[in-house]
Amino acid sequence: MRQLRPVEANSEIYSTELLDRRWLSKKTIELKLVKPPLFTFNPGQRICLIHKSVERDYSLVSAPADTDLILCIRKVHTGILSSQLSEIALGTRLRFTGPHGYFTFKPSNRPAIFVATGTGLAPFCSMVRSGITDIALLHGVSLAADLYYADFIKPAVKHYIPCLSKPNGSPEDCFNGRVTDYLQKNLPPGKYDFYLCGSRDMIHDVTVLVDERFEGSLIYTEIYY
Template sequence: MSKSRKKEPTLYTQIITNNEEISPDVHVISFKRDFDFMPGQVVKIGIDTDHPPRIYSICSGNHEEEVQILFNIKEDGFLTPKMGAMIPGDKLLVSKPYGSFIGVNEPAWWIATGTGIAPFYSMFRSGMEENKKLIHGVAALNQFYFEDELEWALGSNYVRCCSRETSCDVFPGRVTAYLSEINELPNVKFYLCGKPLMVVEVRDLLIEKGVPYENILAEIYF
């Protein structure tokens, strides 16, 4: 007997209003918001009913008129090259938002790599930046998405870590190297978003430094 497949959520047609390349092969695609969501939640996105949709975090604020999705083009992928080529008026299939990786107003650290910054930018745009520290790790300096806005608003609570290039006010190394140099961590929630290896390494490091497991929340990007 074959295994039953998990039922995919219903997808609704959305009309693209904008598609901006904010860094080489990294885009923010937009459409009018016709649903409510909590900052940090995800949607499934597809372009037809013949291929399974993929999961993306919403990166816009929950009171903004448009929903924005941050994504990077994977040359060997099916969906992202087609999304990258879309223009206003094209149609996208999008599910209703869901997920439990949700921002809170209490103090917290947001730790992201690459496009994993998307849910934290949504939290930031939704007014949750007070008492937050954002640590963003990337390989190249042009991958600090939304950095001007974040630096202006967060100041010293916005930490950029770059593993392959150097610049003033940027930590020269990975997120794990930055965290390793901190002797005492605060008693707050730690939100992690990035690729599986990063999430595991940072989670283990935080636990080694005394952070309770229940204070660590993670969202994995593939």
């Protein structure tokens, strides 16, 4: 089992409370937590949630201006904390440190391509909620039922491209295939800023593709697992 990491010298421990939980799909929950009055963050950053002696990183879905803190968490099969978070009672007290990380938007004159797999969508939600919308956002999931947050993202951003790896009578506006397939087949040659968040495999595959086809592009990454 992973040990509790020593808290960074300048990282405060905040106390919070579970206000609400809803299921976004069969395996994904959204948690709403009390935002401590002195806690601030930038869109794209994460917190390290602590429950009993277990701590795990979670990106913030909410925007800095929102009243509460929102997390989007996949319930991992046999996963210690994600399983507990899917069951603990509303009102449970939790602790967290943060904000952590540098996965924030860096404006440039290159088009921004956001690529997420699964709950890797979380930091992009915070950015979109904060007004960063002149982007193309690819969300790679298995099934259309996993396309949570599409309702608010689709009308907000310039291009929203849902990619289904296990299409099964998928809606017309979905791409049938992985995010890498979409980029390979549809993204015109050029220089871009790629923001990649989610599984190590996706980040590896997109990085290889960018090196091969989109020379001069920049890549920012946040690896979840």
